[in-house]
Amino acid sequence: MNRNGPLLLLLLGLAACSRQAPAKSYDLVVRVEADPGQPVAGVKLLHGGQELGATGVDGRVVIRATGNEGERVDLDITCPAAYRSPEAPLSVTLRRATGLPEYFAACKPLARKLVVAARLERGAGLPIRYLGREVARTDASGVAHCVIEGEGGKTVELTVDTTERPLLRPKSPTARFRIAERDELVVMEQAFQSSAKPVVRAQRPTGPVRIR
Missing domain, CATH: 2.60.40.10 (Immunoglobulins)
Structure with a gap:
């Protein structure tokens, strides 16, 4: 008879209990x-x-x-x-x-905010459009603010619509911005020049002078 048998069974039992510890x-x-x-x-x-x-x-x-x-x-x-x-x-x-x-x-x-501060020299009262929709309009000093929301990494294009003031140059300029992976403030600056209308002066007809 193997006298070590009970000891071996006890050790195995203790090992099983340790493995099953809660x-x-x-x-x-x-x-x-x-x-x-x-x-x-x-x-x-x-x-x-x-x-x-x-x-x-x-x-x-x-x-x-x-x-x-x-x-x-x-x-x-x-x-x-x-x-x-x-x-x-x-x-x-x-x-x-x-x-x-x-x-x-x-x-x-999922969406980030792009805050755009527009400063348009000689650009009072001009609409700023995004995807064809007016999102802001400059005040008397040419300043406006708008907020564009979109997914980070997306590029957006804003247009200053000069249709209402056809003499301004450049004509309806655009600016592109990339939406960052955080809310961000960007500045949109543009200087305009006004092309004056050509002045047409009436001239007296010239020709032979009648002698009396």
């Missing part, structure tokens, strides 16, 4: 922003298809993940409709700490 819960914080200092509410965090929580108005959510100390867990982030969800998951490490570990993620806006 996983622990770990709390952590995830903060989501669109741009620095701009929190995003309503962002859902999921693991394995199960929702763990959603961010509040401060862009912050406390979630509880289950696993073992030091284990890395991938969290899928689903942003609201007006934002772009990140393609890669957020990887967090389960660990005990004095305070709650904090992780950051970004939900970038």
Whole structure:
């Protein structure tokens, strides 16, 4: 009879118990922003298809993940409709700490704002058009402002319509701007010259002089 048999069974039993030890819960914080200092509410965090929580108005959510100390867990982030969800998951490490570990993620806006400040020399009262639609009109000093929204990387073209003042040159000039991956202010400057109408002077008819 093998006297080591009971000892071997005991060791195997202890190993099985250690493998089956229940996983622990770990709390952590995830903060989501669109741009620095701009929190995003309503962002859902999921693991394995199960929702763990959603961010509040401060862009912050406390979630509880289950696993073992030091284990890395991938969290899928689903942003609201007006934002772009990140393609890669957020990887967090389960660990005990004095305070709650904090992780950051970004939900970038689908549309960005391009603020255009127009300064048109000798260009008072002129409409500025985008895609044929008037988006602004200069005041008496030739100044106007407009906001164009679009996807980052898109190029927009603005036209200063001089149809109402046909003597201005250049005639209906255009300017192109690229929408950045952040809200941005750009300046549109143009100087106009006025071509004077030709003056037509009437001349007295000339010809033979009658002698009386």
